[in-house]
Amino acid sequence: MKHATIVDIAKKLSISPSTVSRALSDHPDVREETKDLVRKTAKELFYSPNPIARSLKSNRTSTIGVIVPEIEHYFFSCAISGIEEVASNFNYTIILCQSNENYEREIENTNLMIRHRVAGVIASISLTTKNGDHFQEFTKRRIPLVFFDRVCDDVVASKVVIDDFKSAFDAVSYLVGKGRKRIAHFGGSKEVAIYSQRWKGYLEAVNKNSLPVLEKLMTDGELYEEHGYNSMDSLIKENQTPDAIFAVNDSVAIGAYVRIKEAGLKIPDDIALIGFSNDKIARFVQPALTTVDQPAMEIGKKAAEILIDTIEKRTIEPKTAVIPTQLIIRGST
Amino acid sequence: MKHATIVDIAKKLSISPSTVSRALSDHPDVREETKDLVRKTAKELFYSPNPIARSLKSNRTSTIGVIVPEIEHYFFSCAISGIEEVASNFNYTIILCQSNENYEREIENTNLMIRHRVAGVIASISLTTKNGDHFQEFTKRRIPLVFFDRVCDDVVASKVVIDDFKSAFDAVSYLVGKGRKRIAHFGGSKEVAIYSQRWKGYLEAVNKNSLPVLEKLMTDGELYEEHGYNSMDSLIKENQTPDAIFAVNDSVAIGAYVRIKEAGLKIPDDIALIGFSNDKIARFVQPALTTVDQPAMEIGKKAAEILIDTIEKRTIEPKTAVIPTQLIIRGST
DNA sequence: ACTTAGTATGCGAACGTTTGCGGCAACGTT
DNA sequence: AACGTTGCCGCAAACGTTCGCATACTAAGT
Helix, strand or coil: CCCCCHHHHHHHHCCCHHHHHHHHCCCCCCCHHHHHHHHHHHHHCCCCCCHHHHHHHHCCCCEEEEEECCCCCHHHHHHHHHHHHHHHHCCCEEEEEECCCCHHHHHHHHHHHHHCCCCEEEECCCCCCCCCHHHHHHHHCCCCEEEECCCCCCCCCEEEECCHHHHHHHHHHHHHHCCCCCEEEEECCCCCHHHHHHHHHHHHHHHHCCCCCEEEECCCCCCCHHHHHHHHHHHHHCCCCCCEEEECCHHHHHHHHHHHHHCCCCCCCCCEEEEEECCHHHHCCCCCCEEEECCHHHHHHHHHHHHHHHHHHCCCCCCEEECCCEEECCCCC | CCCCCHHHHHHHHCCCHHHHHHHHCCCCCCCHHHHHHHHHHHHHCCCCCCHHHHHHHHCCCCEEEEEECCCCCHHHHHHHHHHHHHHHHCCCEEEEEECCCCHHHHHHHHHHHHHCCCCEEEECCCCCCCCCHHHHHHHHCCCCEEEECCCCCCCCCEEEECCHHHHHHHHHHHHHHCCCCCEEEEECCCCCHHHHHHHHHHHHHHHHCCCCCEEEECCCCCCCHHHHHHHHHHHHHCCCCCCEEEECCHHHHHHHHHHHHHCCCCCCCCCEEEEEECCHHHHCCCCCCEEEECCHHHHHHHHHHHHHHHHHHCCCCCCEEECCCEEECCCCC
């Protein structure tokens, strides 16, 4: 069961491989009659072009590299799904790597992409990445690069993001509008741009309304349920119980839920909660969690569209797309 | 910023490309002294072998193709994560496709894999796939194939599965042990092997204990929250309210939760619930959902291990691995 | 009969790598 | 002195494709 090649077709028709190649790419130099013949036998032999040979010759592939911190995060898996969707529509294949939130691993991933001569790269950087030098390799080699969600500001590249500042500001303002006075923020590391922006949005909203700042910030990669639980726990022990919480993501919010219920407090009567991302889980906790919807699939699609456009038009100037978010109001507020 | 090639090294050292190639692959015919020289200049020039050229020559790649129904499902994204983990340890790259539960799309995906000369394929079939002919193409071409979770029984290939029958039987038996008498099953299409097995496990357990069969089976791809909600809804309207439910997956169970609470019934006092998969969400509903833990990441890892082993040992006989499941008991029972 | 132009095809090199075969020293063996 | 052995290396072909150039043939314009 060998693959038919252009040479097989050529032999069968007693013509040269060059003519077959041209016929298949509909080159005007080839007679229509010959083209038909070639196309017919190509079908008979189940010919399909060898992308490897083609890549070697042209020194370019139709492969898109995707680097994400962790595939199993709902946000990332949705984004990947969107990327795959668009890529396959444009006949690109994707090769996938995860950095596991690890800087060294991310460097290995970028090297792999370069070795494989990817046509372009879509990436969301790891929490432990403070330095974008490894991404500069792409721009040096003129490989188009699109960041999404967690972008790297010291690299000139296209970006698909949300307005974290405004989303946070709006969410907290909503809590203010509901009459909440002691609004806490359970935030992420300020070293990560998106978390820092959400934190600033929170600050802006509480300051503007002359409310106290009440925050628990977590460090690198500590953005899971247990950290939300612990933050709530320490506020309670410090006798600083808030009447509302804006959490940096849904997991942290859900963690807080558990501790709040353990304390016998009511959501939203005693404490209102807002999360971030609109994870699948947000709809099914009781009461359902109000959260900022971050349309992951759209972000992925947009990233892929920008990338493919850049690849095919060979443009250089990077674009930035800001995807609108929406505050989904549910039972927790 | 061009890539250094073997020829560049050869020119710099005034030796032939063949010697460089052999030196880099540590061939005994090359003097140790020369090898050192080659390795040194290779480093200087940032040489890294071109996998495309290598593939063209050898007609094999170190790429693993992965086909899943939908990337954003937690089970699949975890499995992919496991696959990526193992693959990258063995220096394989993965190319990723989703079938979107669509038979035609799945066929396109398999063709893509063949065109790209993948070294092997890991797949979980779509719900609408009744026929495995497109997977036969792999075996015809001696491309190793490993199915996981949703396997295709008419194709001879390795398989990584769980014991759906036993898992279901044990889960339902547990409900029986808790004194439940009217145990319903919210199941999937019997055309899909895994759902059929879970259904049979349920039947075995209720029959063995002379309990009534009470079931709501859904058709193709209808395994989301709303279908659980609807199934519960119709049982209530038919006045057939059960005292326990074994759901084919966690989403369906969660859907049932909502309707049960709407009806003013208590979980687990009035109705006990068991799901399947141990989705992330199962821990955070109230009360937390008892469910069958299906260790997705381990399944993915195992699939990758078997595949790589088959690729490198060039063995032919397919293996089947059964990954043990565990009933995670939580508040819903 | 001559160039001129156009049309359709083939030739051969190239992309970067691997590998069988053969060359050629230098050495030891008879 | 003739031969075999061994160690180290180069030549050249091959993988499948593309493309610049050359070539052959036809048809038309002087």
